[in-house]
Amino acid sequence: MNAPIKTAVIGCGRFSRTPLGNLKKHTELFELTGVADIDAGAARETARQWGIGRWETDGARLIDDPDVEAILVLTPALAHAEPTIRALRAGKHVFCEKPMARRTADARAMAAAARDAGRVLQVGYVMRHSPDAQNLRRLIREGRIGRPVFYRDIWALAKGNPSPSTHDARLGGGIIYEHAHWLDFVAFVFGPPAKVYAATMRLKPDLTTADDTFILIVDFASGDRAVWSESWAARGMGWDVMAVGRKVRPTLDVIGPKGSIHFPSPAGERILSLYESADQNGTPTEQWAWEQDWGANSAAYEGELIDFYRCVREGLSPCPTPDEAVTANVLAEAAFESSRTGEPVYLEV
């Protein structure tokens, strides 16, 4: 029986309670040895709340501790690369939250550091571990509706978010912060991207310095096309309100030459429906319950950490691999460039 991995957490913000809860749930896999945050109050309170004996304001003290085997990096995107690379060079395994980094160059440096160190670097692209999202991917990749497909996805978070990363352009802002999950997921489904076109708007200039509304088109080398749109520009929502009785993902349609896949059901239920021929008169071939409308259910957050444990203890490659995780950064950077120039960006495939 393998011993639990001695694990430390850097970054004790709003999201940290999800991974901390899962680490504590699986004490047979992880032993939490310390937490760090540049905000002493956040570090102290997190240590108290989760019964962890050690807290620091400098994450490097945990990284440099020879007793620590793995580091969870839960800081904002701009502060992912530095602790991740330092930890890998110190021989630690790293689970780093998404997006991998603020800049593609940093993401590539993180992937290189993992390669050089021969350590696991797993990025928290949780949709890859979600049964809902995996089912959708399987239907497409098994060719149930034929290929290539037109994949249309609308996320309408008529909301704000108290994290500055979502509304401060210097910290990443809209597309790259919240949306890296989608960028990674379409690369997971369709493979290498070939061309990106994006148009963005900023409709709440008094509340945000980041673009808050966009449409993005990605053409893949496979011939598939994915179109995605989102806005959190609805006025009067405040930063905390998720939606006005709306789902995070009100519409998902995947259209192929032999059929189509839709979410939600015609009655608006959280159900994914597969239609395999033209003469079904609105009757789907199969339907599946879809737990979380944005695509990653609670089991997925637990699953990705269990997977991280297996990769560390059994020497497996994580999902995504570090090089795969870089793709979301490449897509986001191309989207920003396309939006700025008004021209599509062609990518090396």
Ligand SMILES: NC(=O)c1ccc[n+]([C@@H]2O[C@H](COP(=O)([O-])OP(=O)(O)OC[C@H]3O[C@@H](n4cnc5c(N)ncnc54)[C@H](O)[C@@H]3O)[C@@H](O)[C@H]2O)c1
């Ligand atoms: N997988 C998901 O579904 C999901 C959901 C939300 C957030 N996230 C990701 O989790 C990460 C954290 O998000 P959040 O909402 O908790 O952000 P947050 O801003 O609430 O918290 C970040 C914390 O990191 C601390 N911090 C900043 N720089 C630091 C440094 N150099 N060293 C130590 N601590 C530092 C801050 O003081 C703050 O307490 C981000 O990468 C975000 O994208 C993932």
